[in-house]
Amino acid sequence: MDLRIIGQMAVSGALMGLVYALIAYGFQLTYATSRSLNFGQGELVMVSAFVALTFTDLGLPYGLMVPCALLFGALAGLAVERAAVRLALQQKSEGWIMLTIILGLFLLSASENLWGRDDRPFPTPIPSEAIRVLGIEVTPLELSVAVGALAVMGLIELFKRATLQGKAFEAVSADPEAAELMGISSRRTVMLSYGFSGAVAALAGILVSPITTVGPTMGAVLVLKAFSVAVVAGLDSGFGVVVVGMALGALESLASFYLGSGWREAPGLVLLITTLAARPYGLFGRAIIRKV
Numbered sequence: 587m588d589l590r591i592i593g594q595m596a597v598s599g600a601l602m603g604l605v606y607a608l609i610a611y612g613f614q615l616t617y618a619t620s621r622s623l624n625f626g627q628g629e630l631v632m633v634s635a636f637v638a639l640t641f642t643d644l645g646l647p648y649g650l651m652v653p654c655a656l657l658f659g660a661l662a663g664l665a666v667e668r669a670a671v672r673l674a675l676q677q678k679s680e681g682w683i684m685l686t687i688i689l690g691l692f693l694l695s696a697s698e699n700l701w702g703r704d705d706r707p708f709p710t711p712i713p714s715e716a717i718r719v720l721g722i723e724v725t726p727l728e729l730s731v732a733v734g735a736l737a738v739m740g741l742i743e744l745f746k747r748a749t750l751q752g753k754a755f756e757a758v759s760a761d762p763e764a765a766e767l768m769g770i771s772s773r774r775t776v777m778l779s780y781g782f783s784g785a786v787a788a789l790a791g792i793l794v795s796p797i798t799t800v801g802p803t804m805g806a807v808l809v810l811k812a813f814s815v816a817v818v819a820g821l822d823s824g825f826g827v828v829v830v831g832m833a834l835g836a837l838e839s840l841a842s843f844y845l846g847s848g849w850r851e852a853p854g855l856v857l858l859i860t861t862l863a864a865r866p867y868g869l870f871g872r873a874i875i876r877k878v
Contacts, residue, residue: 594722595843596836601728602797603835604735608790609812610819610827611739612783618759619772619779619822620675622682624666626690628809633693634659634784635791635800637702639708648711655792656785663784665775675776697802705801712796713802736828738789741822741866742782755779814854818861820871830857830869 594771609631613623624630636654646654672686712730716723746752756866757765758775790808798804819826837853845852851853861869 587793590721591843592840595839597722597724598728599835599837599839600832601724601732601833601835602794602839603833604731604828605790605794605808605831606812606834607827607831608735608816609808610741610816610831611742611824612786612790613813613816613825614821615742615777615779615783615786615812619755619762620671620674622777623686624663624780625683625686626666626670627812628663628805628807629693629697629781630659630784630799630805631668631791631794631808632802632805633662633697633791634788635664635708635795635804636697638700638788638792639795639800642709652792653730654787655788659698659788660781660785660792663780663782663787664777666784667780671776671780671878672773684855688729693804701802705799705804708795708800710796714796723869727796730850731797734789734793738786739824741829742786743863751775751778754837811854815859818857818869820868823868823870826868826870 608859611628612627616622616624634655638651639657641651641654641866642648656744668691670689671682674681674685683821710727713726716725754765754770754775755778756770757770758772762772765775791805811834812831815831819830819835830864834854834857837857838850841853842850865871
């Protein structure tokens, strides 16, 4: 067994796994403030990628297209919070589950009517020629995934720790009722978390599209793996989703290479089932002890 091949497959898979980690981080952002998830997050990734592609087709430079697509993703996230989550949270119901799923299905149907059902290439100025680093070949596209994913997660974490609004984010995450008594608006903080989550979804779409393609079904596969990463890592550990996302990507790549493409999904399922059986709160999560 060639160790160089193992290293090559593991590195390529781990870099792709950072896309799963980025989408999983979006799940964490909304869960922290509202204990809710956007189950249409995959469709948000897909629609944002199509919007970014449309901006590119209209001649918008790449450096301007990216912030415009991120703004669209943030606005879409705010729309999800307003249309599907806010009322359910006010009524203390779980209606946001079905409503976010329905919104996702609506976005899927709308994208098929607007852009068609065929997959389309995503042009990018980032070169695709492989470069060799320590005997392992990586492409600038793969490196851009790592830089973009880690940079945006780092910036959001810095915002949460170094700004007053970020402190409010942490306060609502710890105890919403106590935060309200201190004059912090939980509703505004939940809106912010959904805005961040939408921007993160848009960035994931921009990063992965040049490697794969843009199509109506692209988000479905990504979000299932991202959800597995979020659950396995724990819904309160940003560091955990990075580690688990890279590990899952590497395992998928190795399984596909040595066992066949039909086994590509097996590592994620095994990891998810094993973690839920042994540590339901995640590998990096913390068990919550409630006094009754």
